[in-house]
Amino acid sequence: xxxxxxxxxxxxxxxxxxxxxxxxxxxxxxxxxxxxxxxxxxxxxxxxxxxxxxxxxxxxxxxxxxxxxxxxxxxxxxxxxxxxxxxxxxxxxxxxxxxxxxxxxxxxxxxxxxxxxxxxxxxxxxx
Amino acid sequence: xxxxxxxxxxxxxxxxxxxxxxxxxxxxxxxxxxxxxxxxxxxxxxxxxxxxxxxxxxxxxxxxxxxxxxxxxxxxxxxxxxxxxxxxxxxxxxxxxxxxxxxxxxxxxxxxxxxxxxxxxxxxxxxxxxxxxxxxxxxxxxxxxxxxxxxxxxxxxxxxxxxxxxxxxxxxxxxxxxxxxxxxxxxxxxxxxxxxxxxxxxxxxxxxxxxxxxxxxxxxxxxxxxxxxxxxxxxxxxxxxx
Amino acid sequence: xxxxxxxxxxxxxxxxxxxxxxxxxxxxxxxxxxxxxxxxxxxxxxxxxxxxxxxxxxxxxxxxxxxxxxxxxxxxxxxxxxxxxxxxxxxxxxxxxxxxxxxxxxxxxxxxxxxxxxxxxxxxxxxxxxxxxxxxxxxxxxxxxxxxxxxxxxxxxxxxxxxxxxxxxxxxxxxxxxxxxxxxxxxxxxxxxxxxxxxxxxxxxxxxxxxxxxxxxxxxxxxxxxxxxxx
Numbered sequence: 001x002x003x004x005x006x007x008x009x010x011x012x013x014x015x016x017x018x019x020x021x022x023x024x025x026x027x028x029x030x031x032x033x034x035x036x037x038x039x040x041x042x043x044x045x046x047x048x049x050x051x052x053x054x055x056x057x058x059x060x061x062x063x064x065x066x067x068x069x070x071x072x073x074x075x076x077x078x079x080x081x082x083x084x085x086x087x088x089x090x091x092x093x094x095x096x097x098x099x100x101x102x103x104x105x106x107x108x109x110x111x112x113x114x115x116x117x118x119x120x121x122x123x124x125x126x127x
Numbered sequence: 128x129x130x131x132x133x134x135x136x137x138x139x140x141x142x143x144x145x146x147x148x149x150x151x152x153x154x155x156x157x158x159x160x161x162x163x164x165x166x167x168x169x170x171x172x173x174x175x176x177x178x179x180x181x182x183x184x185x186x187x188x189x190x191x192x193x194x195x196x197x198x199x200x201x202x203x204x205x206x207x208x209x210x211x212x213x214x215x216x217x218x219x220x221x222x223x224x225x226x227x228x229x230x231x232x233x234x235x236x237x238x239x240x241x242x243x244x245x246x247x248x249x250x251x252x253x254x255x256x257x258x259x260x261x262x263x264x265x266x267x268x269x270x271x272x273x274x275x276x277x278x279x280x281x282x283x284x285x286x287x288x289x290x291x292x293x294x295x296x297x298x299x300x301x302x303x304x305x306x307x308x309x310x311x312x313x314x315x316x317x318x319x320x321x322x323x324x325x326x327x328x329x330x331x332x333x334x335x336x337x338x339x340x341x342x343x344x345x346x347x348x349x350x351x352x353x354x355x356x357x358x359x360x361x362x363x364x365x366x367x368x369x
Numbered sequence: 370x371x372x373x374x375x376x377x378x379x380x381x382x383x384x385x386x387x388x389x390x391x392x393x394x395x396x397x398x399x400x401x402x403x404x405x406x407x408x409x410x411x412x413x414x415x416x417x418x419x420x421x422x423x424x425x426x427x428x429x430x431x432x433x434x435x436x437x438x439x440x441x442x443x444x445x446x447x448x449x450x451x452x453x454x455x456x457x458x459x460x461x462x463x464x465x466x467x468x469x470x471x472x473x474x475x476x477x478x479x480x481x482x483x484x485x486x487x488x489x490x491x492x493x494x495x496x497x498x499x500x501x502x503x504x505x506x507x508x509x510x511x512x513x514x515x516x517x518x519x520x521x522x523x524x525x526x527x528x529x530x531x532x533x534x535x536x537x538x539x540x541x542x543x544x545x546x547x548x549x550x551x552x553x554x555x556x557x558x559x560x561x562x563x564x565x566x567x568x569x570x571x572x573x574x575x576x577x578x579x580x581x582x583x584x585x586x587x588x589x590x591x592x593x594x595x596x597x598x599x600x
Contacts, residue, residue: 009270009325010155012182016162023170032270053456054318054325056270057300061459065422070384083154084317084456094464107154111165305454308495321454 002047002122003027005076007037007063009055017050017081020111026118034058038066046076047125048118052106053082053089061089068098077101077121081114142197144314145332149193151317152329156186185262192255193333199252199340206340210245210363211253213292217281220257224265224279233265233277238350240284246360248341256337257281257294259330260345260356264296267324271298282350286359293357295350298323303347306356310335331356372429372441375399378485379422380470392440394428395469395485400476404430404440423462423489424448449493457499458492465492465506468599472510484509491569500582501573507589508563516596519543520561529557537588539595552588555581560589 004021008014009032018028029044031037034055040046049067053060060082067073079102082089086103095103101121104114159182167175199206221237261279268277280295300322312319313332320328335345338358348357377394380401385391390406429441452458465488473481484506491502511517522528524538524545531554535544544552559577563585566572593599 010159010266011269012159013162016159016166020162020166020169033272036272052325054321056267056318056325057322058453059318059321059456059459061456061463062453065463069382069390072384083158088317089456089460094460107158111162111169312495317456318454321456 001025001027002118003029003045004118005029005031005037005040005044005046005049007031007034007049007051007055007060009033009052017111017114020115021050021118024115024118034060034063037063041067041073041076048077048079048122050079050081050114050118053080053084064098064100074099077125079104079114079117079121081106081109083107138200141336142200145193145196145329145336147314148319148327148329148332149189152189152327153186155326156182156189160186188255188258189330189333192259192330192337195252195255196333196336196340199249199337202340206249208247208249208341211248211250213243213246213248213283213290213360214239216248216250216253216257217283217292220254220261221281223258224261227262227265233268233279236278236280238280238282240282243285243290243362245363246290247363248343248360249337252337252341253292256334256358257292259334259337260294263320263324263326263328263330264294264298264355266326267298268296270325278353280350280353280355282357289359289361291348291357291359293348293350293355295348295353295355297353299354301347301354301356306345306347370431372431373399374427374429375402376446376482377402377426377428378424378482378489379426380466382422391437393470394426395473395477395482397479397482401470401473402430402438403436404428404438405433406440406443421445421448422466423450423452423492425486425489449489451493451495452489455495461499461503462489462492468510468593468597471598472514478513480513484513487568491573494570497569497573498582500579500586501577502569503586504559504582504589505563505566505569505572507586507593508560510597510599511589511592512564514597516542516592517564518560518592520557520564530554539591542592542596551584556585556588559585563589 004026006014006018006028008017008030014030014032018030021028029040031040051060051063067076078100080100081104083106085105102117104117160179163175163179163182167173217237217239221235225235264279277297282293282295284291305322309319313329318325320331331345338344341360343358343360345356345358348355375396375398377396379392379394381393383391385405388408390409391403392406393401393403395401424445425447427444427446431439431441433439452462469481469485488502488506491497519542522543523535524541524543529544533546534548534550535552536547536550537552538545544557559575559581562575563572
C-alpha cells in the first residue's frame with residue numbers, strides 16, 4: 001500500500017483519479033494548489049507524487065524544483081501527469097536532473113495506465 | 128500593409144487563436160467524460176454515467192457559444208441587437224448556474240442595484256457570455272483551498288457609461304493588467320489566465336468575443352470586496368413597457 | 370565580525386539540516402557567494418522564506434570559513450512574480466539560473482549579474498516573446514564568455530551576403546556557404562541585433578517572423594553548449 005500525493009487542481013478529476021488509485025489499494029491525499037502540496041509534504045510521508053503542471057497562481061515546475069531542493073523529499077517518486085505535452089515541457093535530461101520517473105500526457109493516459117505506471121515505479125523502488 | 132489589411136489580419140489571427148483556445152479547453156470535458164466512463168467500468172458503478180451526460184453538456188455549451196460568437200462576428204454591423212431586460216437575463220443565468228451548484232457547492236446571489244430599462248444586446252449572446260464567465264469563475268473557485276463557502280454574485284447597476292452587468296466571486300488574483308495581457312496570450316500560452324485558473328479559460332475569451340459584437344467588452348471589476356468581470360451596455364431607447 | 374551587504378539574485382537553494390537552507394547567490398560586486406540561511410525551513414511558505422527565487426534582494430551576511438557564509442537578513446528589492454504564472458517561462462527561468470551558475474566562476478564580472486537581472490525582467494514581461502528572450506540571452510552569454518559568433522564573414526573569410534544561404538560551423542563559430550542552407554540574411558541580421566541590444570525588450574521591438582526566430586533559439590543554444598559549460 002503506497003501513500004500518494006495527487007496534485008490536481010480540477011476538483012472533479014481529482015476525485016476520479018483518487019477513486020481509481022484507491023480502488024487499486026493506494027492511500028491518496030489530494031492537493032489543489034502548490035502551497036497546499038508543500039503543506040501536505042511537510043505534514044505527511046508520501047511514497048509518490050502525481051503532479052499536474054498547470055496549476056493556478058504557481059505552477060508544477062516550481063513545485064518540482066522546490067521539492068528536489070529538499071534532501072528529505074528526494075525519496076518521493078514523481079509522475080508528471082499533465083495536459084501539457086512532454087515535448088513542450090522538458091527534455092529527458094531535465095527529467096533526469098529533476099528525478100522525474102515518468103511523464104504522462106493526461107488526455108492520452110487511461111486510469112489503468114496511470115495505475116500501472118504507479119505499480120511499475122513503486123515495484124522498482126522496492127526491488 | 129494598409130491599416131485595413133492589418134485590421135483584417137488581426138481579426139483572422141484572433142479567430143485562429145480563439146479556435147485554438149477552444150480546442151484546448153475542450154480537452155477538459157472530454158478527459159473527464161472518458162475517465163469517468165473508465166472509472167464506472169472499473170468499479171462497476173453505473174451511477175457515474177449521469178456525470179458523463181453533465182460533463183458532455185458543458186462541452187457542448189462551450190462549443191455552441193463559440194459558434195454563436197463566430198456567427199455574430201460574421202454578421203458584423205448586421206447583428207440584430209434587441210431591447211433586453213438585463214435583470215431577467217441575470218436571473219436566468221443565476222438559475223442555470225444554480226444547476227451547477229450541487230456539483231460545486233456555491234452560493235449564487237443576484238444583486239440588482241436600482242431601476243432601469245432594457246439594454247441593447249443580443250439575447251442569446253448575452254446569456255452565453257454571462258454563463259461562460261460564471262462557469263470559469265466557479266471553476267477557479269473550486270481550484271482554491273476552501274476557507275469559507277464560495278459565492279458567485281451576479282450584479283447589474285447603472286454607471287456613467289451605461290448599465291453594467293458583472294459576475295463576481297471570492298477568487299482573488301485578477302487585475303486589469305493581467306487580464307489585458309491574457310487577451311494577447313490566449314491560443315498560444317498554456318495558461319493565459321494562470322493567476323485565475325489552471326485551465327485555458329477559453330470561456331472568458333469567447334464571452335469577450337460575444338460581448339464585442341454588442342459594442343461592449345469585458346473588464347476586470349470589483350464589487351464589495353469581490354473581484355470579477357463586468358461589461359457595460361447602452362440603455363435601449365425603446366420605451367419600457369410595464 | 371563585520372557584516373557585508375550585497376544586492377543579490379538567488380541561483381540555487383538546497384536544504385541543510387532540519388531548519389536551514391544553503392543558498393548560492395550571484396551578487397553585483399562580490400561575485401558568487403554560498404550562504405546558510407538559518408531557520409527558514411520553519412517558515413510555512415517554503416516558496417518564500419525571504420530568499421525567493423526570481424527576485425533581486427538586498428542581503429546582509431557574515432563571511433564564513435570554507436566559503437560558506439551566514440545570511441543575516443534579506444529584504445526583497447524586486448520580485449519578478451509574473452514568471453511563475455507561465456509554465457514555459459518558469460521552466461526557462463530555472464534553466465537560465467542553471468546556465469549562469471555553471472558558466473560563472475566564484476568571481477564573475479558584474480556584467481553577469483546585470484545580464485541575469487535583465488533576463489529576469491524580460492521573462493517577467495509577458496509582452497516579450499519567450500523565443501526572443503532565449504535568443505537574446507544565449508547571445509549575451511556567448512558575448513560575455515568571449516565566444517561571440519562571427520556575423521560578418523563566412524568560414525572562407527568572405528563578407529556575408531544578403532543573397533546567399535548558409536549553414537553554421539560550430540567549430541569555427543562562423544557561417545559556411547551552403548546553397549540550400551537553413552540560414553539567410555534575416556537570420557544573420559537578427560543575430561547581429563541580438564548581440565548589440567542591451568535588453569531583450571529592445572530586441573522584441575524588432576519585428577521577426579517565427580520561421581526566422583525559432584531556428585535561432587536552437588542555433589544559439591547549441592553554440593552555448595559547444596563553447597560554454599552550460600550543460
